[in-house]
Amino acid sequence: MPLRYEPSPLRVIYLEDQVDGIKIPSFIYELASNRQNRHQLEIKMKHFGRITLATLLTLPAVLSSKRLLNGWYPCSEFTFSDEGSAGGLMAECTMYTAPVCYPGICDSSDASESTVDIFVKRMPATVGDPETSTNVWVLQGGPGDSSTGMESSMVNLHNQLGGAINVYTMDHRGTGRSTFLDCEDEILERGSHPFRFKYRDLASFSMTSAATDIATFISKFTNGANTTVYDVSYGTALHIISFRSARRQVHVLFDDGRSGDGIVYKRDQYWNRSAVIPKQASVLLLNGKLDLFTPSKYAESLLAALDGDKKELFTIDHAVHDTVVFSQLVEDLANATDTCGFKLLVSFVENNGDLERLGRSCVSRMPAFNMTTYAKFHHVYLSTEDPYDGNYNSSLRQRLSDLL
Known part of the structure; x- marks a missing residue:
């Protein structure tokens, strides 16, 4: 599939620094941001007098802690051109520089890499002020899927709510345009993998680390307004953890297809503990009874385990996995565009997670089971x-x- 062009976020600052009287662009000088790399740059300048841009760009870049985002830049709503028409660069993208290990999760002190890149895309509110508008996160599952599969949902949700919300998505660490975690058969056969050299601790790509990326970004880099997190499949397991971490910012949680805990996972402080629903928050769960990937029994177990009163589960009798997409309200599924799951999601966001005001009439209007x-x-x-x-x-x- 052809990739749609997205402008580069690089911004060249033409202020100049001097090394022994020789002027160089300051953005190049800052690539050598730690003392050792800057010293190497100064040595090169002393010996050669002139140094080419290409040579300078080979220096390792160590980002300042103040520069955790590379700036929001215009990008396409749809990454792949055959997924839909961009209609201009209406979305914004950024890279969040996250630590390989968050405190208390793992230790990367002897790893060769200290940070990972986390790709984030948003569609800012076009009605009202994005700085005060409600935020909705649309997050993918998999595990291992990128956010490209959620772009249609982002656009539809933004349109259905009249452009009055900010819609975000993220590639979990290890997937998509974030720092990618892959494994080649030839390397495995030799019994080694560069992962251990670069990141050391396997927990750096654990569910808890990925969930902490989400919680940290919501807490530090969004507007602090009411936030709804809509997640699918494996994403639900991640975001129950992030829900605990970003308690003040997340007001509502919409889970579609509850995923159970994995069997290979290092137990941490979140294992076997029920999540407490904060006073300002509510949780809406959605699952299909024909879902073979995430059976509805997991959603029922989660509903019982959640500590709080503002929670509700809808199980759609004849829906399959990804209930927001596959809960069509007409029997002609090939031409259906209206789903009960999406109506529940829109109503949930419109009413700021107030379950008493939730529009739920579509559940009783679902068509009968049809084997045609x-x-x-x-x-x-x-x-x-x-x-x-x-x-x-x-x-x-x-x-x-x-x-x-």
């Missing part, structure tokens, strides 16, 4: 006109374009 399949599916996958008692017809397999 769509012709384009059983043509391509089963090569027959009747998926239950039909004859094989090889010519039907040529209609793959029907699904595109």
Whole structure:
């Protein structure tokens, strides 16, 4: 899929510093921000008098603690051009420089890397003041999926609420455009991996570390207004942890497809502890009873475990995984654009998480269970006109374009 062009966030400052009387752009000088690297730069300047931009850019960049964001810059709502029309650069993107290890989670003192990059995208409010508007986070699951799969939901939610909210998303550490965690078979066969040299402690890419990125960003880099976190699948496990960390900022939590705890996970202070719902917050859970990835029993267990009264669970009888998308209100699922899950989400945000005012009428209007399949599916996958008692017809397999 072709990538859509997104402008670079690099801003060149033309103020100049001098090293032994030779002027260099200050943004280059700041690349050598610690004493050792700056000393190396000064030595190069003394010996060669002139130094090219390309040579300077090879110096390691150690970011100042004051520069945790590289600045918000215009970017496309849709990362991939075939996902939809950008309509101009209406979104904004940034990179958050996060520590490899947060205090109390892991130790990276002997690691070669001390920071990781966290990609964040937002659609600022276009009605009212973004500095005071409600914030909604739309967060992906997987585990391992990037935020590109949530961009349509971001745009739809922003439009449905009349542009009066700020909508955010993030690539969890290890995924997408954030510092990427991958593993090559050849390296594994040798019994080693550069991960241990770069980051040392495996907990640096744990659920707790990823959740702390979210909580820290909400606390430090958003406007402090009411915040709703909408998360899907594996994202729910992460954000129950972040919910505990960003207690003051997060007012409402919308979980779609509750994921259970993993079986390989170092136990920390969050293990086997029920989350307490802060006084200002509420929690809305949504799950499909036909969800094979995150069975509804996990959502029921979470509802019982949450410590607080402002909580509610909707289980949609015939919905599958990702209930906001797959809870269509009409039987013609191939052409359905309106879902009950999305209506619940919009109402939840509109009413600032007030469950008493939540519009829930769509739940009773869900269509009955229907085993009818769509012709384009059983043509391509089963090569027959009747998926239950039909004859094989090889010519039907040529209609793959029907699904595109």
